[in-house]
Amino acid sequence: YKAKHTPGGILSYSANLDEGSPRRLAIMAAINSGLKQDQFFLHYQPKMDLKTGHVTAAEALIRWQHPEMGLISPGEFIPLAEMSDIIIDLTEWVLDQAIYQLKKFQLSQKDVRLSVNVSTRNLLDDNLVPYIHAKLEEYDVRPQQLELEITESALMVDPDRALETLNKLSGLGLSISVDDFGTGYSSLVYLRRLPIDSLKIDLMFVRNMCRNDQDAIIVNSIINLGHNLSLTVVAEGAEDKATVEVLKTMGCDYVQGYQISKPVPEDEFLRLLDE
């Protein structure tokens, strides 16, 4: 059964998968051709500066329109891609697109920064730093315009290796943000050693903070922690006006979430910028 449904290369890690998951196998097998056939695209989710109310940055989020399976969410295919080196190709594709987009912002005199999500395997890839360096040169984009979002848990897989890579990336002039902060049990002692610029509070704490005192306390504590470590603090997952207001009162620096905007295509993002 498996052999019938799995092209070469997939069987080597199929042991990690449920028996009854032909969809997952199909998705893994389709990523490579999806890249070759241009089935991926990016959406941009704005980040608003809470001091000025202006959108000054966005997170690039990958999307996949498969000809038969339809729109597949990154929440489904990224974890599968992360099981093999295909995540390296996906991340390089996203970086190329995002840096090219930064070039377009630059040409139209828009001062916008973009962030790209990177996975554990990318941090262990010796080619990541040279790749980013080469793309910044190719498109003539300042490294200061690009930020990488790395989850707290990805940083903990191989802390020494992560530190080495992050030092090189920050040496290039990129910013580093710790994504989904608060969910990864990272040691603060270790975190302090890393050349990071910002903390991104996980949406699980932000989403209900106006209805749950515990969540509000956690969010407020992370904001204070970040500021005490001289880091910028971003809240993700603000879904209503009240949450944005409370975050502002708490001194949070940036906010991202459905209240500001969902992730949107390039043209819609450009319209948001002009508003």
Ligand code: C2E
């Ligand atoms: P993430 O990096 O933590 O991204 C935030 C996710 O929360 C996005 O889902 C975004 O659409 C969603 N979100 C934003 N605001 C709100 C809100 O107010 N309420 C709620 N309920 N959700 C909100 P998305 O785009 O489906 O991405 C899911 C995850 O997939 C991302 O989590 C990230 O881990 C991964 N991902 C997405 N694009 C890429 C990529 O290019 N590379 C890698 N390695 N991972 C990616």
Ligand code: MG
């Ligand atoms: Mg992210």
Ligand code: MG
């Ligand atoms: Mg996140």
Ligand code: MG
């Ligand atoms: Mg997340």
